[in-house]
Amino acid sequence: MTTVLVLMDESDASRQALTLARQFGEPRSMRMDAVKPFAPDAVAAALARAADDLNVSAVFAPGTDRGNEVIARLAARTGLPFAANCIAATPGDPATLTRLRWGGSLLEEARLHSPRPLITVAPHTVPADSGPAPVEVDVKAPAEADLVVRVVDHVAPSNGGLSLAEAKVIVSGGRGVGSKEGFAIIEDLAGLLGAAVGCSRAVTSAGWRPHSDQVGQTGTKVTPDVYIACGISGATQHMAGLKGAKRILAINSDPQAPLMLNADYTVTGDLKEIVPAISAEIRKRR
Amino acid sequence: MRVLACIKRVPITGGRILLTADARAINTQHLGFTMSPHEECGVEEAARMIEAYRGDSVVLTLGPPEAVEQLRDAMALGIDRAIHLQTDGQEWDAEGTASALTDAIRTEEGASGRFDIIFFGNESADSGGFQVGARVAHALGRPLVTGLKKVTLEGSAVRCEQEVEGGRDVYVVPLPAVLTVKEGLNLPRYPSVPGRMRARTRPVAVSTPARPAPRLELVRLAVPAGQGRRAESLGAGAGAAPAVVEMLQKAGVL
Ligand SMILES: Cc1cc2nc3c(=O)[nH]c(=O)nc-3n(C[C@@H](O)[C@H](O)[C@H](O)COP(=O)(O)OP(=O)(O)OC[C@H]3O[C@@H](n4cnc5c(N)ncnc54)[C@H](O)[C@@H]3O)c2cc1C
Ligand SMILES: Cc1cc2nc3c(=O)[nH]c(=O)nc-3n(C[C@H](O)[C@H](O)[C@H](O)COP(=O)(O)OP(=O)(O)OC[C@H]3O[C@@H](n4cnc5c(N)ncnc54)[C@H](O)[C@@H]3O)c2cc1C
Numbered sequence: 001m002t003t004v005l006v007l008m009d010e011s012d013a014s015r016q017a018l019t020l021a022r023q024f025g026e027p028r029s030m031r032m033d034a035v036k037p038f039a040p041d042a043v044a045a046a047l048a049r050a051a052d053d054l055n056v057s058a059v060f061a062p063g064t065d066r067g068n069e070v071i072a073r074l075a076a077r078t079g080l081p082f083a084a085n086c087i088a089a090t091p092g093d094p095a096t097l098t099r100l101r102w103g104g105s106l107l108e109e110a111r112l113h114s115p116r117p118l119i120t121v122a123p124h125t126v127p128a129d130s131g132p133a134p135v136e137v138d139v140k141a142p143a144e145a146d147l148v149v150r151v152v153d154h155v156a157p158s159n160g161g162l163s164l165a166e167a168k169v170i171v172s173g174g175r176g177v178g179s180k181e182g183f184a185i186i187e188d189l190a191g192l193l194g195a196a197v198g199c200s201r202a203v204t205s206a207g208w209r210p211h212s213d214q215v216g217q218t219g220t221k222v223t224p225d226v227y228i229a230c231g232i233s234g235a236t237q238h239m240a241g242l243k244g245a246k247r248i249l250a251i252n253s254d255p256q257a258p259l260m261l262n263a264d265y266t267v268t269g270d271l272k273e274i275v276p277a278i279s280a281e282i283r284k285r286r
Numbered sequence: 287m288r289v290l291a292c293i294k295r296v297p298i299t300g301g302r303i304l305l306t307a308d309a310r311a312i313n314t315q316h317l318g319f320t321m322s323p324h325e326e327c328g329v330e331e332a333a334r335m336i337e338a339y340r341g342d343s344v345v346l347t348l349g350p351p352e353a354v355e356q357l358r359d360a361m362a363l364g365i366d367r368a369i370h371l372q373t374d375g376q377e378w379d380a381e382g383t384a385s386a387l388t389d390a391i392r393t394e395e396g397a398s399g400r401f402d403i404i405f406f407g408n409e410s411a412d413s414g415g416f417q418v419g420a421r422v423a424h425a426l427g428r429p430l431v432t433g434l435k436k437v438t439l440e441g442s443a444v445r446c447e448q449e450v451e452g453g454r455d456v457y458v459v460p461l462p463a464v465l466t467v468k469e470g471l472n473l474p475r476y477p478s479v480p481g482r483m484r485a486r487t488r489p490v491a492v493s494t495p496a497r498p499a500p501r502l503e504l505v506r507l508a509v510p511a512g513q514g515r516r517a518e519s520l521g522a523g524a525g526a527a528p529a530v531v532e533m534l535q536k537a538g539v540l
Contacts, residue, residue, distance in 0.1 A: 038455065040432075055309070065450070068409075069432045072417035076424035081381055081501040084409075084416040094503070101413055106303055106312075108413075109505040120416075127457065149429045152457035155447065169539045193539060204473075211470030217411070218323045218469040226539050236299050237411075247537055248515060249530065258301030264515045265533055269523040277524035281531045282540065 001026050002057035005050055007070060008032065008133060013062035017121040021060040024091045028054060032066055034139040039150035042142035044073035045102040050137045051116065061252035063120040072142045075118050082118040083110065085124040103217030103240035162196040164220045172198030172215055176231015176271055180208040186230060192282045200232045204216065216241040230271040234259025287330040287341040291405040293321040293360060295353040296412045309506040321356045323469040328405030330474040331437060331453060333364030342366055348386050350375045355492060361485035362477035368490040369394060379500035384421030386495040405467045408433045423464035431457045432466040
């Protein structure tokens with residue numbers, strides 16, 4: 001059996017990458033934080049060296065920002081093709097794989113012509129491996145040139161408030177909310193539910209809310225128990241952020257809006273009447 | 287100073303993605319096109335830098351003849367001129383894209399001087415390969431910092447903030463550098479009418495590079511199965527409030 005190399009951190013995404021990696025060979029691992037502070041070129045260089053030393057048949061990493069960035073650098077320095085965010089992969093010549101496009105709204109089946117496939121695995125698309133942890137490879141001291149790009153400082157998150165990515169309930173508003181001031185009713189309901197406020201890109205582009213509130217492909221991917229979408233049409237790029245939502249309630253004046261067809265619960269009508277009525281009903285029952 | 291932004295033309299897919307009959311592309315017959323939001327922020331940042339420090343800003347794309355629309359959009363946001371590497375509509379893989387962009391950057395720099403900063407999107411909106419910027423940076427031998435939400439010039443270096451779990455990591459790298467950015471870096475301006483008019487008269491240099499055989503070869507596309515949500519109506523108007531509250535109670539969030 002051939003050997004494969006897996007770049008891993010503590011995340012579930014890493015154990016998921018390990019699942020696909022095992023289909024290509026016997027895994028050995030390297031730690032994402034093999035070089036501290038984080039220096040992505042140094043990690044890529046260490047991966048390149050270990051891949052040669054062990055003559056591995058493939059290199060895997062989680063499809064997280066860090067995983068994708070390190071493998072992209074490895075691909076650039078070794079001149080090998082790189083398939084990002086795969087959900088399935090089969091070894092062979094060529095290797096065949098399925099990867100995510102459009103933030104998960106579209107699947108691509110592809111062939112990878114490469115002596116050493118470089119593959120990242122899209123988080124939460126493959127079951128996590130529960131087998132024994134692979135043996136770690138040793139990492140030598142990095143070259144000076146690979147430390148030019150390294151983390152020199154860290155700044156804490158600016159809003160001390162609820163993190164959108166971790167919120168259990170999200171009340172989210174779209175263009176249908178009508179204005180920056182219109183978000184008062186969204187904030188009121190969110191306050192009653194202990195929820196985070198979210199929004200669509202139409203809202204951030206208009207400057208009504210900061211980009212840190214945006215849900216979707218180029219915003220935040222969310223995983224709440226309940227997502228309440230008020231006046232959001234449900235473009236594919238918005239829905240790309242909702243795949244992990246347990247329940248979706250859509251409030252929209254247009255019953256045919258894509259979000260109304262892809263929700264668990266719907267209320268048809270004017271959000272400016274419905275949202276305050278829900279808040280009033282919650283207050284009444286307290 | 288000199289700043290370059292690299293952008294890609296992609297369709298605006300709306301509520302549902304429809305594929306062509308051979309399932310190798312999105313059916314774009316009735317769709318508009320745009321550059322990715324990440325790249326738009328790169329364009330805006332490039333324009334702001336040149337407004338603040340003076341110099342020359344350029345936008346570069348590899349794409350079909352129609353991609354000139356996105357180049358004009360970028361110039362409407364304040365970019366001075368454009369380079370268009372025209373394709374016949376066939377798609378390129380990320381390696382081929384990066385080497386064509388690298389060649390064009392070398393030619394442009396040979397004629398007009400080095401770019402201090404080259405902006406890319408962190409990933410393209412459609413294919414999401416997460417790699418063109420890294421390949422170009424490596425070929426040019428320049429430092430690369432990815433996924434940036436804030437960029438500040440500090441003399442002959444640039445301070446970069448990258449969003450990570452629990453805050454932001456900071457990098458300081460010397461110029462010239464390659465930076466990949468994310469939406470949220472800034473709020474792109476709404477192009478003014480005079481800006482749009484000016485964009486129409488700004489120069490676009492066109493060339494037609496040859497397409498190498500892709501090593502990541504697309505076989506077909508598929509729309510993933512829906513999530514099977516049932517869309518149960520809780521009613522219409524304010525009268526639906528009690529049903530909503532009961533649903534929230536059942537879901538255990540109230
Ligand atoms: C019908 C069809 C067939 C395809 N066939 C293949 C195939 O066989 N193999 C394959 O790999 N891909 C294929 N693609 C996708 C291909 O066009 C990729 O988009 C391309 O490889 C670039 O990679 P990326 O978009 O993933 O780049 P990323 O690395 O995600 O892009 C990052 C950044 O690089 C810049 N950038 C990317 N592309 C360009 C560009 N063209 N001009 C200027 N800047 C750019 C942008 O700033 C972007 O934000 C196909 C697509 C279609 C629709
Ligand atoms: C590459 C790319 C990436 C993108 N990334 C994102 C992203 O991350 N997140 C995102 O959200 N978008 C993203 N978009 C934009 C996306 O395509 C849509 O344009 C956007 O989501 C639309 O926002 P919206 O639903 O608020 O507005 P609209 O589409 O205008 O919908 C407004 C809705 O409000 C309803 N409405 C109006 N008035 C009322 C009322 N009084 N009461 C009740 N309902 C009302 C209407 O019926 C309509 O359904 C991206 C686009 C591209 C091309």
